[in-house]
Amino acid sequence: xxxxxxxxxxxxxxxxxxxxxxxxxxxxxxxxxxxxxxxxxxxxxxxxxxxxxxxxxxxxxxxxxxxxxxxxxxxxxxxxxxxxxxxxxxxxxxxxxxxxxxxxxxxxxxxxxxxxxxxxxxxxxxxxxxxxxxxxxxxxxxxxxxxxxxxxxxxxxxxxxxxxxxxxxxxxxxxxxxxxxxxxxxxxxxxxxxxxxxxxxxxxxxxxxxxxxxxxxxxxxxxxxxxxxxxxxxxxxxxxxxxxxxxxxxxxxxxxxxxxxxxxxxxxxxxxxxxxxxxxxxxxxxxxxxxxxxxxxxxxxxxxxxxxxxxxxxxxxxxxxxxxxxxxxxxxxxxxxxxxxxxxxxxxxxxxxxxxxxxxxxxxxxxxxxxxxxxxxxxxxxxxxxxxxxxxxxxxxxxxxxxxxxxxxxxxxxxxxxxxxxxxxxxxxxxxxxxxxxxxxxxxxxxxxxxxxxxxxxxxxxxxxxxxxxxxxxxxxxxxxxxxxxxxxxxxxxxxxxx
Numbered sequence: 001x002x003x004x005x006x007x008x009x010x011x012x013x014x015x016x017x018x019x020x021x022x023x024x025x026x027x028x029x030x031x032x033x034x035x036x037x038x039x040x041x042x043x044x045x046x047x048x049x050x051x052x053x054x055x056x057x058x059x060x061x062x063x064x065x066x067x068x069x070x071x072x073x074x075x076x077x078x079x080x081x082x083x084x085x086x087x088x089x090x091x092x093x094x095x096x097x098x099x100x101x102x103x104x105x106x107x108x109x110x111x112x113x114x115x116x117x118x119x120x121x122x123x124x125x126x127x128x129x130x131x132x133x134x135x136x137x138x139x140x141x142x143x144x145x146x147x148x149x150x151x152x153x154x155x156x157x158x159x160x161x162x163x164x165x166x167x168x169x170x171x172x173x174x175x176x177x178x179x180x181x182x183x184x185x186x187x188x189x190x191x192x193x194x195x196x197x198x199x200x201x202x203x204x205x206x207x208x209x210x211x212x213x214x215x216x217x218x219x220x221x222x223x224x225x226x227x228x229x230x231x232x233x234x235x236x237x238x239x240x241x242x243x244x245x246x247x248x249x250x251x252x253x254x255x256x257x258x259x260x261x262x263x264x265x266x267x268x269x270x271x272x273x274x275x276x277x278x279x280x281x282x283x284x285x286x287x288x289x290x291x292x293x294x295x296x297x298x299x300x301x302x303x304x305x306x307x308x309x310x311x312x313x314x315x316x317x318x319x320x321x322x323x324x325x326x327x328x329x330x331x332x333x334x335x336x337x338x339x340x341x342x343x344x345x346x347x348x349x350x351x352x353x354x355x356x357x358x359x360x361x362x363x364x365x366x367x368x369x370x371x372x373x374x375x376x377x378x379x380x381x382x383x384x385x386x387x388x389x390x391x392x393x394x395x396x397x398x399x400x401x402x403x404x405x406x407x408x409x410x411x412x413x414x415x416x417x418x419x420x421x422x423x424x425x426x427x428x429x430x431x432x433x434x435x436x437x438x439x440x441x442x443x444x445x446x447x448x449x450x451x452x453x454x455x456x457x458x459x460x461x462x463x464x465x466x467x468x469x470x471x472x473x474x475x476x477x478x479x480x481x482x483x484x485x486x487x488x489x490x491x492x493x494x495x496x497x498x499x
Contacts, residue, residue, distance in 0.1 A: 003097050003485050025249040027180060032236040032257025034183045034341035036229070037190070041268055042315060042335050043121035044226050047291040047398050048269075049278035050309035052222035053211040056278065057269050059222035060229070064262040066448035067230040069441040070412040071258050073419040075251035078236075079433040080422075087411040087418075088353055092360070094418040094425075097486070101479055103414050104357050105471030109407025109464070111350035112384055114231055115164075115343050116391035117400035119157040120146075122339040124397075126156050128313045129332035146394040157392035164343045165385025168351065169371065169378045186338035187264075189331050193315055194267050196324050201274020211280055216455055217288045224455040225291075228401040229265060231408050233258045247432035268315070276318040278308045290457070291398045347384055354380040361487070362479035402460035409449040410464070416445035 023031070048056035077090040088107060092100035127144045130137040145151035212218040236253045243249050272278060281299050283289050289296040291309070300310035311317040313335070319328030355377045358367035371378040391400065419435060420442045435441060453461065480486065 003483075004093060004095075023243045023249075025252050028236055028243055028249055028253035029256045029260075030180045030183045031345060032233050032253050033187070033260060034180075034345055036231070036233050036257060036261040037183075037186060037264060037342075041190070041229055041265055042339060043124065043313075043397055044229060044401060045269065045272060046309050046311050046314040047401075048222045048226045049273075049307075049314075050280045050289070050291045050296065051212060051217050051225065052219045053208065053279050054206045054273045055210040055212075055219045056222050056226070057266060057273070058219050059226055060262070060265045060269055062220065062223040062448075063227040063230055063452070064258075064265070066227065066412075066445065066452060067233065067258060068262075069445040069448065070416060071233055071254050072435040072441055073416045073438075073445055074233075075254045075433050076419055076431060076435045076438075077415060077422075078250040078254065079247045080429065080431055087415045089356060090418050091414050094421050095414065097362075097483060098475070099414065101357075101362060101475045102468060102471060103411050104353055104362070105468065105474075106407035106410045106464075107353050108350065109467060110231060110404055110411060111346045111353065112388055113391060113400055113407070114228065114404040115161065115346035115350070115384075115388040116157075116395065117228070117397050117404060118339055118342045118346065119161045119388065119392035120154060120395070120397040120400060122160050122336065122343070123154050123156040123392075125313045125316065125332050125335035125339065126160075128316065129329065129336050132329050132332065146396065153393035155393075158389040160340055161343060161347075161389040161392050162385055164340050165347060165381060165388075168344065168347055168385075169376055169381050170374055182338045182341045185334055186341065189334035189338070190264055190268055192327060193319065193331065194271050196319060196327060197271030197275035197322065198267070200322060201271065203274070205274050205277040208279075212288055216457075217290070220451070220455045224405060224452045225398070225402055225457075227405050227408070227452055230258070230261070231404060233261075251433040272308065272315065272318050275322050276308060281307050281309050343388075347381070347388060350384045351377055351381045354384065357479075361482045361484035362475070364478075399459065402457050403463055405456060406453060406460045406464040407467075409453045413446045413449040416442045416449070 045056070048059055052059050074087075081089055081093060088100050088104035091103045123144065127139045130139060139156065141150070142152045143155040146154050210219060214220055233254055236250065236257065281289060281296060281303070283295060283299060289299055296309070300306065303310065306317065308314055308318065313332060316328040316331045316335070319325070319331060354363060354367050357363045358365055358380070367377070367380040367383070369379050370376065419438060422429070423438060453464075
Protein backbone atom coordinates (compact mmCIF):
# COMPACT_ATOMS: atom_id res chain seq x y z
CA UNK A 1 0.00 0.00 0.00
CA UNK A 2 3.08 2.24 0.02
CA UNK A 3 3.75 1.46 -3.64
CA UNK A 4 4.11 4.48 -5.87
CA UNK A 5 3.20 5.02 -9.48
CA UNK A 6 6.16 6.69 -11.14
CA UNK A 7 5.73 10.02 -12.86
CA UNK A 8 6.78 8.42 -16.13
CA UNK A 9 4.10 5.73 -15.79
CA UNK A 10 1.47 8.34 -14.94
CA UNK A 11 2.34 10.36 -18.04
CA UNK A 12 2.34 7.21 -20.21
CA UNK A 13 -1.07 6.16 -18.89
CA UNK A 14 -2.51 9.59 -19.61
CA UNK A 15 -1.22 9.47 -23.19
CA UNK A 16 -2.79 6.04 -23.78
CA UNK A 17 -6.21 6.80 -22.29
CA UNK A 18 -6.61 10.53 -22.24
CA UNK A 19 -9.23 13.23 -22.68
CA UNK A 20 -9.41 15.76 -25.51
CA UNK A 21 -7.17 18.85 -25.08
CA UNK A 22 -9.31 21.88 -25.87
CA UNK A 23 -8.67 24.52 -23.14
CA UNK A 24 -6.35 27.52 -23.48
CA UNK A 25 -4.95 29.83 -20.75
CA UNK A 26 -7.86 32.30 -20.80
CA UNK A 27 -10.51 29.58 -20.65
CA UNK A 28 -8.57 27.86 -17.89
CA UNK A 29 -8.22 31.07 -15.85
CA UNK A 30 -11.93 31.74 -16.29
CA UNK A 31 -12.62 28.19 -15.11
CA UNK A 32 -10.58 29.00 -12.00
CA UNK A 33 -12.41 32.28 -11.40
CA UNK A 34 -15.71 30.55 -12.07
CA UNK A 35 -14.82 27.90 -9.51
CA UNK A 36 -13.63 30.33 -6.85
CA UNK A 37 -16.03 33.28 -6.95
CA UNK A 38 -19.38 32.00 -5.87
CA UNK A 39 -21.04 30.92 -2.65
CA UNK A 40 -18.06 32.07 -0.59
CA UNK A 41 -18.69 35.72 -1.40
CA UNK A 42 -22.37 35.66 -2.38
CA UNK A 43 -23.60 33.60 0.59
CA UNK A 44 -20.91 32.88 3.20
CA UNK A 45 -20.27 36.60 3.75
CA UNK A 46 -23.17 36.36 6.20
CA UNK A 47 -21.53 33.49 8.10
CA UNK A 48 -18.24 35.40 8.22
CA UNK A 49 -20.06 38.45 9.59
CA UNK A 50 -21.60 36.39 12.38
CA UNK A 51 -18.21 35.02 13.44
CA UNK A 52 -15.81 37.90 12.85
CA UNK A 53 -17.88 41.03 12.19
CA UNK A 54 -15.84 43.59 10.22
CA UNK A 55 -12.76 41.50 11.05
CA UNK A 56 -13.86 39.15 8.29
CA UNK A 57 -11.60 41.20 6.01
CA UNK A 58 -8.66 39.73 7.95
CA UNK A 59 -10.30 36.31 7.61
CA UNK A 60 -10.32 36.67 3.83
CA UNK A 61 -6.65 37.67 3.91
CA UNK A 62 -5.68 34.70 6.11
CA UNK A 63 -7.62 32.19 4.00
CA UNK A 64 -6.24 33.76 0.82
CA UNK A 65 -2.66 33.60 2.11
CA UNK A 66 -2.94 29.89 2.90
CA UNK A 67 -4.50 29.31 -0.52
CA UNK A 68 -1.73 31.31 -2.21
CA UNK A 69 1.15 29.25 -0.84
CA UNK A 70 -0.79 26.06 -1.60
CA UNK A 71 -1.42 27.32 -5.15
CA UNK A 72 2.31 27.79 -5.72
CA UNK A 73 2.89 24.16 -4.71
CA UNK A 74 0.03 23.02 -6.93
CA UNK A 75 1.49 24.98 -9.85
CA UNK A 76 4.83 23.18 -9.66
CA UNK A 77 3.29 19.71 -9.56
CA UNK A 78 0.66 20.53 -12.19
CA UNK A 79 3.36 21.69 -14.60
CA UNK A 80 5.39 18.51 -14.01
CA UNK A 81 2.43 16.11 -14.16
CA UNK A 82 -0.14 17.66 -16.51
CA UNK A 83 -2.75 14.93 -16.12
CA UNK A 84 -6.16 14.71 -14.46
CA UNK A 85 -6.31 13.79 -10.80
CA UNK A 86 -4.99 16.87 -8.99
CA UNK A 87 -3.70 16.11 -5.48
CA UNK A 88 -4.56 12.42 -5.83
CA UNK A 89 -2.21 11.93 -8.79
CA UNK A 90 0.60 13.92 -7.19
CA UNK A 91 0.33 11.91 -3.97
CA UNK A 92 0.39 8.61 -5.87
CA UNK A 93 3.64 9.56 -7.56
CA UNK A 94 5.39 10.79 -4.41
CA UNK A 95 3.88 9.46 -1.18
CA UNK A 96 2.39 6.13 -2.21
CA UNK A 97 -0.93 4.48 -3.00
CA UNK A 98 -2.48 4.56 0.47
CA UNK A 99 -1.87 8.29 0.89
CA UNK A 100 -3.14 8.84 -2.66
CA UNK A 101 -6.32 6.94 -1.87
CA UNK A 102 -6.89 8.97 1.30
CA UNK A 103 -6.35 12.20 -0.64
CA UNK A 104 -8.72 11.10 -3.41
CA UNK A 105 -11.28 10.11 -0.78
CA UNK A 106 -10.86 13.48 0.96
CA UNK A 107 -11.33 15.26 -2.36
CA UNK A 108 -14.85 13.85 -2.46
CA UNK A 109 -15.52 16.04 0.56
CA UNK A 110 -13.94 18.98 -1.23
CA UNK A 111 -15.63 18.78 -4.61
CA UNK A 112 -18.90 16.88 -4.22
CA UNK A 113 -19.87 18.37 -0.86
CA UNK A 114 -18.82 21.83 -2.07
CA UNK A 115 -21.05 21.43 -5.13
CA UNK A 116 -23.93 20.64 -2.77
CA UNK A 117 -23.13 23.73 -0.68
CA UNK A 118 -23.14 25.99 -3.71
CA UNK A 119 -26.41 24.46 -4.91
CA UNK A 120 -27.98 25.39 -1.57
CA UNK A 121 -26.51 28.91 -1.80
CA UNK A 122 -27.89 29.28 -5.32
CA UNK A 123 -31.30 28.23 -4.08
CA UNK A 124 -31.47 31.16 -1.62
CA UNK A 125 -30.83 33.73 -4.35
CA UNK A 126 -33.13 31.99 -6.85
CA UNK A 127 -36.04 31.86 -4.40
CA UNK A 128 -35.55 35.57 -3.60
CA UNK A 129 -35.33 36.52 -7.29
CA UNK A 130 -38.54 34.69 -8.17
CA UNK A 131 -40.35 36.26 -5.21
CA UNK A 132 -39.38 39.76 -6.41
CA UNK A 133 -40.72 39.42 -9.95
CA UNK A 134 -43.54 41.81 -11.06
CA UNK A 135 -45.72 38.70 -10.87
CA UNK A 136 -44.07 36.88 -7.97
CA UNK A 137 -43.43 33.16 -8.10
CA UNK A 138 -43.41 31.87 -4.55
CA UNK A 139 -41.63 28.59 -3.85
CA UNK A 140 -43.41 26.90 -0.91
CA UNK A 141 -41.19 27.05 2.20
CA UNK A 142 -41.39 23.26 2.51
CA UNK A 143 -39.64 22.97 -0.88
CA UNK A 144 -37.23 25.90 -0.49
CA UNK A 145 -35.18 24.66 2.48
CA UNK A 146 -34.20 21.37 4.06
CA UNK A 147 -35.33 19.88 7.40
CA UNK A 148 -32.72 21.99 9.27
CA UNK A 149 -34.98 25.05 8.70
CA UNK A 150 -38.36 23.39 8.95
CA UNK A 151 -38.75 22.36 5.30
CA UNK A 152 -38.96 18.99 3.58
CA UNK A 153 -36.19 19.31 1.00
CA UNK A 154 -34.55 22.00 -1.12
CA UNK A 155 -36.07 21.49 -4.56
CA UNK A 156 -34.29 24.38 -6.39
CA UNK A 157 -30.90 23.09 -5.17
CA UNK A 158 -31.69 19.62 -6.51
CA UNK A 159 -32.77 20.94 -9.90
CA UNK A 160 -29.69 23.11 -10.45
CA UNK A 161 -27.31 20.27 -9.49
CA UNK A 162 -28.92 17.92 -12.00
CA UNK A 163 -28.99 20.58 -14.74
CA UNK A 164 -25.26 21.27 -14.38
CA UNK A 165 -24.54 17.54 -14.42
CA UNK A 166 -26.35 17.25 -17.75
CA UNK A 167 -24.27 20.09 -19.19
CA UNK A 168 -21.03 18.40 -18.12
CA UNK A 169 -22.05 15.16 -19.79
CA UNK A 170 -22.53 17.02 -23.11
CA UNK A 171 -18.91 18.14 -23.20
CA UNK A 172 -15.97 19.94 -21.60
CA UNK A 173 -15.52 22.58 -24.29
CA UNK A 174 -19.22 23.42 -24.28
CA UNK A 175 -19.11 23.64 -20.48
CA UNK A 176 -16.04 25.91 -20.57
CA UNK A 177 -17.66 28.22 -23.13
CA UNK A 178 -20.84 28.52 -21.07
CA UNK A 179 -18.67 29.09 -17.99
CA UNK A 180 -16.78 31.97 -19.66
CA UNK A 181 -20.04 33.80 -20.43
CA UNK A 182 -21.39 33.29 -16.90
CA UNK A 183 -18.12 34.37 -15.27
CA UNK A 184 -18.24 37.64 -17.25
CA UNK A 185 -21.81 38.27 -15.99
CA UNK A 186 -20.79 37.44 -12.42
CA UNK A 187 -17.78 39.81 -12.47
CA UNK A 188 -19.92 42.60 -13.92
CA UNK A 189 -22.41 42.21 -11.06
CA UNK A 190 -19.69 42.30 -8.42
CA UNK A 191 -18.19 45.38 -10.09
CA UNK A 192 -21.59 47.07 -9.86
CA UNK A 193 -21.81 46.13 -6.17
CA UNK A 194 -18.40 47.68 -5.47
CA UNK A 195 -19.27 50.77 -7.54
CA UNK A 196 -22.40 51.42 -5.47
CA UNK A 197 -21.15 50.48 -1.98
CA UNK A 198 -17.56 51.71 -1.73
CA UNK A 199 -18.39 55.42 -2.22
CA UNK A 200 -20.95 55.35 0.64
CA UNK A 201 -19.01 53.33 3.21
CA UNK A 202 -18.94 54.73 6.73
CA UNK A 203 -15.93 54.16 8.93
CA UNK A 204 -18.07 53.75 12.05
CA UNK A 205 -19.38 50.49 10.57
CA UNK A 206 -15.90 49.04 11.00
CA UNK A 207 -16.02 49.47 14.81
CA UNK A 208 -15.67 47.34 16.81
CA UNK A 209 -13.43 45.70 14.23
CA UNK A 210 -12.90 42.43 16.17
CA UNK A 211 -16.12 41.98 18.19
CA UNK A 212 -15.45 38.29 18.87
CA UNK A 213 -11.64 38.32 18.94
CA UNK A 214 -9.44 35.81 17.12
CA UNK A 215 -10.72 32.40 18.26
CA UNK A 216 -13.07 29.73 16.94
CA UNK A 217 -15.98 32.19 16.87
CA UNK A 218 -13.71 35.02 15.73
CA UNK A 219 -11.35 35.91 12.90
CA UNK A 220 -9.51 32.57 12.56
CA UNK A 221 -12.74 30.60 12.92
CA UNK A 222 -14.25 32.71 10.16
CA UNK A 223 -11.12 32.15 8.04
CA UNK A 224 -11.58 28.39 8.48
CA UNK A 225 -15.16 28.62 7.25
CA UNK A 226 -14.67 31.06 4.39
CA UNK A 227 -11.62 29.14 3.24
CA UNK A 228 -14.42 27.57 1.23
CA UNK A 229 -14.50 30.83 -0.73
CA UNK A 230 -11.12 29.92 -2.26
CA UNK A 231 -11.88 26.29 -2.97
CA UNK A 232 -12.02 25.84 -6.70
CA UNK A 233 -8.67 27.15 -7.89
CA UNK A 234 -7.24 23.65 -7.53
CA UNK A 235 -9.98 22.31 -9.80
CA UNK A 236 -7.99 23.98 -12.58
CA UNK A 237 -5.34 21.29 -12.12
CA UNK A 238 -7.95 18.55 -12.63
CA UNK A 239 -8.40 19.90 -16.17
CA UNK A 240 -4.74 19.25 -17.01
CA UNK A 241 -5.49 16.51 -19.54
CA UNK A 242 -7.91 18.80 -21.35
CA UNK A 243 -5.49 21.74 -21.49
CA UNK A 244 -3.33 22.80 -24.42
CA UNK A 245 0.33 23.40 -23.44
CA UNK A 246 -0.40 22.45 -19.80
CA UNK A 247 3.17 23.04 -18.53
CA UNK A 248 2.78 26.72 -19.37
CA UNK A 249 -0.95 27.33 -19.02
CA UNK A 250 -1.69 25.54 -15.74
CA UNK A 251 0.60 27.68 -13.51
CA UNK A 252 -0.66 30.85 -15.22
CA UNK A 253 -4.30 29.93 -14.62
CA UNK A 254 -3.78 28.78 -11.01
CA UNK A 255 -1.97 31.91 -9.88
CA UNK A 256 -3.92 34.43 -11.97
CA UNK A 257 -7.34 33.16 -10.90
CA UNK A 258 -6.41 33.19 -7.22
CA UNK A 259 -4.89 36.70 -7.34
CA UNK A 260 -7.88 38.17 -9.16
CA UNK A 261 -10.36 36.55 -6.78
CA UNK A 262 -8.56 37.70 -3.61
CA UNK A 263 -8.65 41.34 -4.69
CA UNK A 264 -12.35 41.09 -5.56
CA UNK A 265 -13.17 39.47 -2.22
CA UNK A 266 -11.51 42.22 -0.19
CA UNK A 267 -13.23 44.99 -2.12
CA UNK A 268 -16.66 43.35 -1.90
CA UNK A 269 -16.23 42.67 1.83
CA UNK A 270 -15.20 46.29 2.41
CA UNK A 271 -18.25 47.50 0.49
CA UNK A 272 -20.66 45.28 2.44
CA UNK A 273 -19.20 46.24 5.82
CA UNK A 274 -18.80 49.93 5.14
CA UNK A 275 -22.15 50.52 3.45
CA UNK A 276 -24.35 48.37 5.68
CA UNK A 277 -22.47 46.98 8.69
CA UNK A 278 -21.51 43.46 9.66
CA UNK A 279 -21.76 43.17 13.43
CA UNK A 280 -22.66 39.70 14.81
CA UNK A 281 -26.04 38.84 16.29
CA UNK A 282 -25.92 37.77 19.95
CA UNK A 283 -28.22 35.73 22.17
CA UNK A 284 -30.32 37.12 25.06
CA UNK A 285 -27.42 36.67 27.50
CA UNK A 286 -24.92 38.19 25.08
CA UNK A 287 -23.60 34.81 23.95
CA UNK A 288 -22.15 34.32 20.48
CA UNK A 289 -24.56 32.32 18.30
CA UNK A 290 -23.29 29.76 15.79
CA UNK A 291 -24.05 30.42 12.10
CA UNK A 292 -26.73 28.11 10.76
CA UNK A 293 -28.11 27.34 14.23
CA UNK A 294 -31.78 27.45 15.22
CA UNK A 295 -30.83 29.92 18.00
CA UNK A 296 -29.46 32.37 15.44
CA UNK A 297 -32.55 31.94 13.27
CA UNK A 298 -34.77 32.77 16.28
CA UNK A 299 -32.64 35.81 17.20
CA UNK A 300 -32.81 37.07 13.61
CA UNK A 301 -36.60 36.73 13.60
CA UNK A 302 -36.78 38.88 16.74
CA UNK A 303 -34.69 41.70 15.25
CA UNK A 304 -36.47 44.80 13.98
CA UNK A 305 -34.04 45.11 11.03
CA UNK A 306 -32.20 42.27 9.37
CA UNK A 307 -28.50 42.01 10.14
CA UNK A 308 -26.11 40.90 7.42
CA UNK A 309 -25.51 37.70 9.39
CA UNK A 310 -29.21 36.82 9.02
CA UNK A 311 -29.50 37.06 5.25
CA UNK A 312 -29.52 34.10 2.85
CA UNK A 313 -28.69 36.54 0.03
CA UNK A 314 -26.26 38.94 1.72
CA UNK A 315 -25.05 41.15 -1.16
CA UNK A 316 -28.51 41.67 -2.62
CA UNK A 317 -29.74 42.57 0.87
CA UNK A 318 -26.98 45.19 1.25
CA UNK A 319 -27.93 46.88 -2.04
CA UNK A 320 -31.60 46.95 -1.12
CA UNK A 321 -30.76 48.51 2.23
CA UNK A 322 -28.78 51.38 0.68
CA UNK A 323 -31.65 52.30 -1.67
CA UNK A 324 -30.64 50.31 -4.74
CA UNK A 325 -33.45 47.73 -4.77
CA UNK A 326 -33.41 47.37 -8.56
CA UNK A 327 -29.69 46.57 -8.66
CA UNK A 328 -30.15 44.28 -5.69
CA UNK A 329 -32.79 42.36 -7.58
CA UNK A 330 -30.53 42.21 -10.64
CA UNK A 331 -27.80 40.82 -8.39
CA UNK A 332 -30.20 38.09 -7.29
CA UNK A 333 -30.70 37.11 -10.89
CA UNK A 334 -26.99 37.27 -11.61
CA UNK A 335 -26.29 34.99 -8.65
CA UNK A 336 -29.01 32.70 -9.91
CA UNK A 337 -27.42 32.64 -13.35
CA UNK A 338 -23.75 32.65 -12.36
CA UNK A 339 -23.46 30.48 -9.25
CA UNK A 340 -23.97 27.35 -11.35
CA UNK A 341 -20.45 28.01 -12.74
CA UNK A 342 -19.11 27.03 -9.32
CA UNK A 343 -21.28 23.91 -9.20
CA UNK A 344 -19.98 23.09 -12.67
CA UNK A 345 -16.34 23.36 -11.60
CA UNK A 346 -16.89 21.30 -8.44
CA UNK A 347 -18.67 18.45 -10.18
CA UNK A 348 -16.13 18.68 -13.03
CA UNK A 349 -13.27 18.32 -10.55
CA UNK A 350 -14.92 15.43 -8.70
CA UNK A 351 -15.62 13.42 -11.85
CA UNK A 352 -12.01 13.82 -13.03
CA UNK A 353 -10.72 12.55 -9.68
CA UNK A 354 -13.00 9.50 -9.92
CA UNK A 355 -11.99 9.05 -13.57
CA UNK A 356 -8.30 8.78 -12.71
CA UNK A 357 -8.84 6.60 -9.62
CA UNK A 358 -10.87 4.24 -11.78
CA UNK A 359 -8.22 4.33 -14.50
CA UNK A 360 -5.70 3.23 -11.84
CA UNK A 361 -7.92 0.32 -10.78
CA UNK A 362 -8.66 1.67 -7.29
CA UNK A 363 -12.33 2.10 -8.26
CA UNK A 364 -14.34 -0.06 -10.70
CA UNK A 365 -13.15 0.54 -14.24
CA UNK A 366 -16.71 1.13 -15.44
CA UNK A 367 -16.39 4.59 -13.89
CA UNK A 368 -13.72 5.59 -16.43
CA UNK A 369 -15.88 4.83 -19.46
CA UNK A 370 -15.89 7.69 -21.94
CA UNK A 371 -19.12 8.55 -23.77
CA UNK A 372 -18.84 7.45 -27.43
CA UNK A 373 -20.28 10.71 -28.72
CA UNK A 374 -19.46 13.43 -26.17
CA UNK A 375 -16.03 12.01 -25.13
CA UNK A 376 -16.72 12.72 -21.45
CA UNK A 377 -16.71 10.33 -18.44
CA UNK A 378 -20.51 10.19 -18.38
CA UNK A 379 -21.04 7.32 -15.91
CA UNK A 380 -19.16 8.91 -13.05
CA UNK A 381 -20.57 12.34 -13.90
CA UNK A 382 -24.15 11.18 -13.39
CA UNK A 383 -23.28 9.27 -10.21
CA UNK A 384 -21.62 12.39 -8.78
CA UNK A 385 -24.44 14.70 -9.86
CA UNK A 386 -27.14 12.59 -8.21
CA UNK A 387 -25.14 12.37 -4.95
CA UNK A 388 -24.62 16.16 -4.98
CA UNK A 389 -28.36 16.71 -5.48
CA UNK A 390 -29.28 14.44 -2.56
CA UNK A 391 -26.92 16.24 -0.15
CA UNK A 392 -28.15 19.65 -1.35
CA UNK A 393 -31.75 18.62 -0.70
CA UNK A 394 -31.31 18.13 3.02
CA UNK A 395 -28.26 19.98 4.47
CA UNK A 396 -27.57 23.71 5.19
CA UNK A 397 -24.96 25.66 3.24
CA UNK A 398 -22.69 26.51 6.20
CA UNK A 399 -22.48 22.93 7.43
CA UNK A 400 -21.74 21.67 3.92
CA UNK A 401 -19.02 24.30 3.47
CA UNK A 402 -17.26 23.32 6.71
CA UNK A 403 -17.39 19.63 5.81
CA UNK A 404 -15.91 20.47 2.41
CA UNK A 405 -13.12 22.48 4.02
CA UNK A 406 -11.96 19.53 6.12
CA UNK A 407 -11.22 17.50 2.98
CA UNK A 408 -9.71 20.45 1.15
CA UNK A 409 -7.26 21.36 3.92
CA UNK A 410 -6.03 17.77 4.12
CA UNK A 411 -5.47 17.60 0.36
CA UNK A 412 -3.66 20.95 0.25
CA UNK A 413 -1.35 19.93 3.08
CA UNK A 414 -0.46 16.65 1.32
CA UNK A 415 0.29 18.44 -1.97
CA UNK A 416 2.60 20.87 -0.19
CA UNK A 417 4.40 17.96 1.49
CA UNK A 418 4.67 16.12 -1.84
CA UNK A 419 6.46 19.07 -3.43
CA UNK A 420 9.11 18.98 -0.71
CA UNK A 421 9.58 15.21 -0.98
CA UNK A 422 9.90 15.40 -4.77
CA UNK A 423 12.46 18.20 -4.55
CA UNK A 424 14.54 15.92 -2.33
CA UNK A 425 14.06 12.60 -4.18
CA UNK A 426 14.06 13.81 -7.81
CA UNK A 427 15.94 17.12 -7.82
CA UNK A 428 16.97 16.83 -11.48
CA UNK A 429 13.52 16.21 -12.97
CA UNK A 430 12.35 18.98 -15.32
CA UNK A 431 10.16 21.55 -13.59
CA UNK A 432 8.57 23.98 -16.08
CA UNK A 433 7.41 25.99 -13.05
CA UNK A 434 9.43 26.06 -9.84
CA UNK A 435 7.81 27.25 -6.64
CA UNK A 436 9.95 30.11 -5.29
CA UNK A 437 11.27 29.83 -1.73
CA UNK A 438 9.92 26.28 -1.59
CA UNK A 439 11.42 25.52 1.84
CA UNK A 440 9.52 28.49 3.24
CA UNK A 441 6.23 28.41 1.32
CA UNK A 442 5.54 24.66 1.45
CA UNK A 443 5.93 24.40 5.27
CA UNK A 444 3.81 27.56 5.64
CA UNK A 445 1.12 25.92 3.52
CA UNK A 446 1.14 22.74 5.65
CA UNK A 447 1.07 24.74 8.90
CA UNK A 448 -1.69 27.04 7.66
CA UNK A 449 -3.86 24.10 6.61
CA UNK A 450 -3.40 22.37 9.99
CA UNK A 451 -4.28 25.53 11.94
CA UNK A 452 -7.40 26.24 9.88
CA UNK A 453 -8.52 22.62 10.26
CA UNK A 454 -8.38 22.83 14.05
CA UNK A 455 -10.49 26.00 14.00
CA UNK A 456 -13.30 24.33 12.03
CA UNK A 457 -16.53 23.52 13.94
CA UNK A 458 -16.29 20.30 15.92
CA UNK A 459 -18.82 18.55 13.66
CA UNK A 460 -16.57 18.95 10.61
CA UNK A 461 -13.48 17.85 12.55
CA UNK A 462 -15.31 14.77 13.84
CA UNK A 463 -16.71 13.82 10.44
CA UNK A 464 -13.32 13.83 8.71
CA UNK A 465 -11.76 10.86 10.61
CA UNK A 466 -15.06 8.96 10.28
CA UNK A 467 -15.08 9.61 6.53
CA UNK A 468 -11.42 8.55 6.34
CA UNK A 469 -12.19 5.28 8.14
CA UNK A 470 -14.99 4.53 5.66
CA UNK A 471 -12.52 5.22 2.85
CA UNK A 472 -10.02 2.75 4.29
CA UNK A 473 -12.71 0.05 4.32
CA UNK A 474 -13.34 0.67 0.61
CA UNK A 475 -9.62 0.66 -0.17
CA UNK A 476 -8.77 -2.62 1.56
CA UNK A 477 -11.93 -4.36 0.31
CA UNK A 478 -11.48 -3.35 -3.36
CA UNK A 479 -8.74 -0.91 -4.36
CA UNK A 480 -5.83 -2.71 -2.69
CA UNK A 481 -6.50 -5.92 -4.66
CA UNK A 482 -7.48 -4.33 -7.98
CA UNK A 483 -4.78 -1.65 -8.16
CA UNK A 484 -3.07 -1.64 -11.55
CA UNK A 485 0.26 -0.78 -9.92
CA UNK A 486 -0.17 -3.62 -7.45
CA UNK A 487 -0.83 -6.03 -10.31
CA UNK A 488 2.16 -4.74 -12.26
CA UNK A 489 -0.07 -3.04 -14.83
CA UNK A 490 1.20 0.52 -15.08
CA UNK A 491 -0.05 1.40 -18.54
CA UNK A 492 -3.42 1.24 -20.26
CA UNK A 493 -3.49 -0.77 -23.52
CA UNK A 494 -3.84 1.16 -26.76
CA UNK A 495 -7.23 -0.41 -27.47
CA UNK A 496 -8.66 1.31 -24.38
CA UNK A 497 -7.79 4.75 -25.72
CA UNK A 498 -10.73 6.86 -26.94
CA UNK A 499 -10.60 7.48 -30.66
